[in-house]
Amino acid sequence: MKIAQELLRGDKRALARAITLVENHHPKSQELLQEVFPRSGGSFVVGITGSPGSGKSTLVDGLAALITRSDRDLGIVAVDPSSPFTGGAVLGDRIRMMQHSSDPRVFIRSMATRGHLGGLAKATGDVIVLLEAAGKDFVLVETVGVGQDEVEVVRLAELILVILTPDVGDDVQVFKAGIMEIADIFVLNKADSPGSDAMERRLNALLELGGEGTIRPPVIKTVAPTGEGIEALWEAIQDRRSSQSQGEIEQRQRRRIGWMLRTILHGKMTERLTAALPEAKFEALVDRICQREIDPYTLADQVLGEIGEA
């Protein structure tokens, strides 16, 4: 495919168009992904997650500045579950906020979470493949770390940063759905706020529980707006990367590929289901349940039986 060849040469416009094809589930998107996949796998993919208001985006901007200063190409995927209420404005703001949006070495793309269950993870995985194939040295995947879907997305990364802030106080809700367990580096942002030291102690106490034999993730304190601590964070990322044994690197890549295969399988099953159940047919099934003609469990088995035979 022409677009695949252009993308592999690093053409930015081809990359942008390719991402759009993938996001829209264009019929040609699979062929495109198949063609470029053998050239993927060369980027270092960092996942960055934190609760709303943790200063994630400002930290990502700071890292972007350091990465481009070291003359390396960077792709940013901002997984942004905005609502249509504020969505347009948020995405717009996010891109305007990026100091580096005009830097030719940075490619930034927002992904919305609209759409069906599990679809976001597949789409994000596909976009990472495209960015890798386009020759990015680094890919930063930025996502809100509260929901389950968002945690899934971060598993597509090789190295995972979890951002915490002192102002969450005692709200245990911030430690969610396996995020603590998969963090490679903790970032304690807003480290100039009151409660920062207490939060650090609390976090370290929690990490003590992490068990023997595992590498204890470092805790880096930052103040995103002033840039304090960003260089230390960047060093911690590089340290973590260079200290990986060959075995660890292979294990992480396997984890990533495994997770990617899961999201692709899941995404494709969902697409099949959607294709097999056009709106009118689906509504007719809902009618039968509403009238208590049949229960949804029996009906679901019938529907899946039909799809299996098709």
Added chain:
Amino acid sequence: MKIAQELLRGDKRALARAITLVENHHPKSQELLQEVFPRSGGSFVVGITGSPGSGKSTLVDGLAALITRSDRDLGIVAVDPSSPFTGGAVLGDRIRMMQHSSDPRVFIRSMATRGHLGGLAKATGDVIVLLEAAGKDFVLVETVGVGQDEVEVVRLAELILVILTPDVGDDVQVFKAGIMEIADIFVLNKADSPGSDAMERRLNALLELGGEGTIRPPVIKTVAPTGEGIEALWEAIQDRRSSQSQGEIEQRQRRRIGWMLRTILHGKMTERLTAALPEAKFEALVDRICQREIDPYTLADQVLGEIGEA
């Protein structure tokens, strides 16, 4: 089934055991759900969502007190995406916090989000069916409203409350993934905090954008710890319920049943996939991709082809 019959008579222990069967995907859980489903649909299901720290649980406790005082049976499903780091403690705290956990009219159950993509929504839907069949007058489904999965869960309700607080300030992240669009009532909690009036104005300004012809959701101000505003909230819920036309009630029930059917189909597809790909087989596939023998897109099609034929 004996357990189904006991549950339908309102036996609390049978209900607890039935929920455990469903959560564990016990082989008998489908038969149980099929048997009790015809007796479901009689509860008023209220979904309550808000970001971490918004005071959701305290509000739910306040509503629970008012509901039981009016001599009605209540089920509470707290969808709690806790991590294993703090999980046990959180669930324990949540139940201890419930002033009404010893009230025989209240049945409370926490659901964790561990497990595969989309599994949470199906499990929550199943638990609602069990609570309804057990004769609960009200079911409150409480969930953190930031992730996509959590939004899906709230769609299983007939009436949806979204809780906001003044202290989120200008953090646009709070308006996520379609939550604003599906709210029937907004609760502005921590209404005694500075910034409460500004937040109310901001929210009303946003709601102005909601478009003509739609019912504009009321905004109720509360202070959960003192109980201020909880009665007004309870009245707003009842008003909203009693002001629904027959057409609107049917439409909401269709929406709920439709969403439930989707989650069941999705959950069953995921189960099939898991059954067709035992660990060793899956790892062998990952190997082939890691060695770039095949791309994951082509491989996924092959796997799904095999499942379809099985």
